[in-house]
Amino acid sequence: MATTTTSGSAAAETDARSASDVAPAPVRRQRRGAPMATFLGRRFLSSLIVLVGATFIVYMLLAYAIDPLEDLRTSTAPNKAQLIEARINALNLDTPPALRWLEWLRGAAGCLVGNCDLGTSWVTGNQVTSMLQGAVYSTVQLVATATFLAIGLGVVVGIVSALRQYTGFDYSVTFGSFVLYSLPSFWVAVLLKQWGAIGFNDFLADPVVKTGTTVLLAVIAGIVWSAIIGGPLRRRLTTFGVAALATAAVLVFVSETGWLLDPSLGPVVIGALGVGIAYAVVALGAGLKNRRALYSALTTVALGVALYYPLQYAFVNASWPLIIGLAVVAVGAGLLIGYLFGGPDRVVSARAAAITAVGVGFLIFVDRVMAVWYTYSNSTRINGRPIATIGSQTPGLQGDFWVEVLDKFTHLLLPTIALILISFAAYTRYSRASLLEVMNHDYIRTARAKGLPERVVTVRHGFRNSLIPLATVVPLDLAALFGGAIITERIFAWSGMGTMFLKGLQTADADVVMGYFIVTATLLVVANIVVDFVYAALDPRIRVNA
Template identity: 40%
Template sequence: MLTYILKRLGSTIIVLFGASVLVFFMVVHSGDPLSDLRESNDPDAAHQMEQRTQAMNLDQPWYIRYWWWFRGVAGCVTLSCDFGTNRDGQHLNSILANAAQDSLRLVFIATIASIVLGILIGIISAIRQYSLFDYTVSFIVFVFFSLPIFWAAVLGKEWLAIRYNNWMADGSYSWGQMLGISVVLAIALPLIIGGEPLRRVITAGMTFVASVGALWYFDASNFAHEPRLGAVGIIVLSLGLAVGLTALLAGLGNRRVLYTALTVSGLGIVSYYATWELLAEPAGGWFLLLGLFLLTIAICLVLARTMGGYAKGQATAVAVITGMLTSGLILLDHFMYHWPSLLSLKSRPVSTIGSHTRRFTEDDVTFWQVSLDQLTQLWIPTMLLMIVSLATYTRYTRASMLEVARQDYIRTARAKGANERTVVFKHAFRNALIPLATIVAFDFAGLIGGTVIVESIFNWNGMGGVFITGLRNVDPAPVMGFVMITGFVAVIFNFIADIMYAVLDPRIRV
């Protein structure tokens, strides 16, 4: 394994080096960086041309310019990167750091959301093959996949930003809206769950009543302006996750797994109270939240290995997922708690341009207000990128699950009396993930390219803006910064995908 990893790292370096040489050569020869000054009537144009020539080293051959750029980037090995300056003399390190933060945050969230939703929908479609749900999902995901992203962005701005902000001025539901939403849910949920006609009718009726009741409560409690989960919500949802995940992954008859999950849930409820003051204004920001999240996973692993007994594997999966989702609920409650304070500063919370509100400064706003502002700016672009990838994960998961379901070992597992849950999740799903490992790597690289369009539409100062500005100005330094950062991340994801093959299938020897 170590030899294989070293070989892959070596090939990664070679790929990045070859790409950098090719892209630098193409950018340098794509136009004239002095064209705007040659056409200028400014009396000082000649002096400005001389300054730009010296700043960009235009009097040197392209390979000399590349070598000077490469020496700066090679410093990344010792954590002293120097991506040079753009044609205006601005150092690119800080510009690329801010741009990469916005772009990669967008791509990572879109990738994770599309993977989770796509795999879940794909599994259900495979289990319910040729059902009405299967046909409906196939139609919807391909419609999403076919949407021109610039047109979908216009619709997103209109309905998810402008009209949502208009609705937030009042934040109440009319009876027509309550009944309409409830009818849609009453139709959709039975299609997902399936079952006999009587069961579907009962499910639809219960869904309709529960939906109307929930929307009425949200309207009466002014939930749009003052949302909260609260201690009761955390307790109910956390215990529900523990029981539901145990039933799904191990079965409620497996008491060791159930007790482990309930213990994790109980510790999560205790941590909700224990960390309230600590998270009121996190001193370390997202680093503190990340540290607490990793600590949660570590505690869940220890509990699962200690209490799991003969079912350590299932206990580990249930405990970790329960702990992660409970942590997510606690984080969500803190965001809800600070939502009114964001509205006091920004009555129309979702803007149609920019990755954040520029007038927010660290002096007069809190961590939660800044984070909420960034999240409200993030969700429409994230949704656009997500729906493009959703069809890929859904169809590949469905096809892979159906192919695995025809294998002999699946029939053998059923013949031995294994229940359907064990067959689907333990035997079929793990093997179905093998081809998906490669899809994730390629899709991530594709999403990075897609951010160039999305960032242009929403006027984000991300990597896409840096790339387009560099091309327009025939300035290789910004373009090379984009290629190196996004190329490195894309190649690393392909490297991780290769390693995942050996993890998912022990028969593969790298």
């Protein structure tokens, strides 16, 4: 009896032990806040150490590489010695550079508590912080638009090139990307000034497109669109014919009516373009079979066209706060329309309608800017040559909000194109290579085997994962844009961060150079931290708080 009991208890122990081996252990709820705070604290501390070390290196290099007394050493003034002594005392040059760096670092550390002191320019007598505010604003105006457009266009063209691999379009994009990437920026800028400004301004004197030019551009447009759409030969020929005829019709209309002298879109063109935007947004994001999303987007277009004339009265006393407020209202209206259409997936309908609302609102804004083109180009300050080659604004130009917007656009056009052409090539190559790698993975083949549409496979499965390599490049480029485009700013006489940096070096103004460096270095350090979070957002396998 005892033996039986013992063996039974032993068997029970064995079963319990086996059950404990097989059964999962109780899941402990982990607090995400503490690991995340630890991660941020660790990254912040390491980044701060790197930033302080970098400022020390740069400050020491400046101390031994530039000479604030250079102009006085070669001076022939009778009080040369007194001038040198006065500048030495003013700039504290008799103090070792390391101690001067500590004094500068003490003022820079005040930025952490809102009492920023980056020194004073001994050349102009202005505070470096005030100089940075104007330079950063000017640089963001110049580079931000170019950077975002280059990213958007580069990613789109790279994805289309990957989906049309080993076709004529793919080879053309690859060749063009390598050509643009190898072009020196100063050469591109000079060509744009010659042909994009001087040549176009001359063309506006008699804006007639010749027949040969019309035919050539129509053929090029047909070839490009047929390569992008792809498909069987019959589909390619149809696309070629439609694109060529549409391009030729637009060019003939522009030439015969003199549209370039007094351009406008009007509600009809805005409605047609809005319908195209609605179909494109729904086709990519939801699929044209999702009728609720399509009707939501088309309803948003109809609402935008209906509000075209009432908005003209609101634009009389326009300002940027008003424009931003109207943009927010447009997005809200799109979200509301998509939500009211209901259905099992209201989020998709609301998103499609909101994006369409942004597109239609942008078209209405562009149309209103076009309305002042004739007045602007025929003003005495412009004199029929609206595309500017230098500067950020026309001196002495008088006008309302829309004239100022148009003037800013004409000055931004050429430098923006110059920056886009260089950056666009790199983003195209990145996105193409990344999507080609993703589309060969097993989960893509599994998604296709399950019968998912190719749109869903490409947009929802392939596209998101192809953005992971770009997550390394894009945040760093966005941070680097505050450093300015030194060569482009110099050629187009744009006073931004790059110009500030060059002037600081030329005048041996160490505080100005250090102010430039601390802004760009800080943003690059922050961008590296942002990259980790972008990785985690795009790839759920990555945890930043591990």
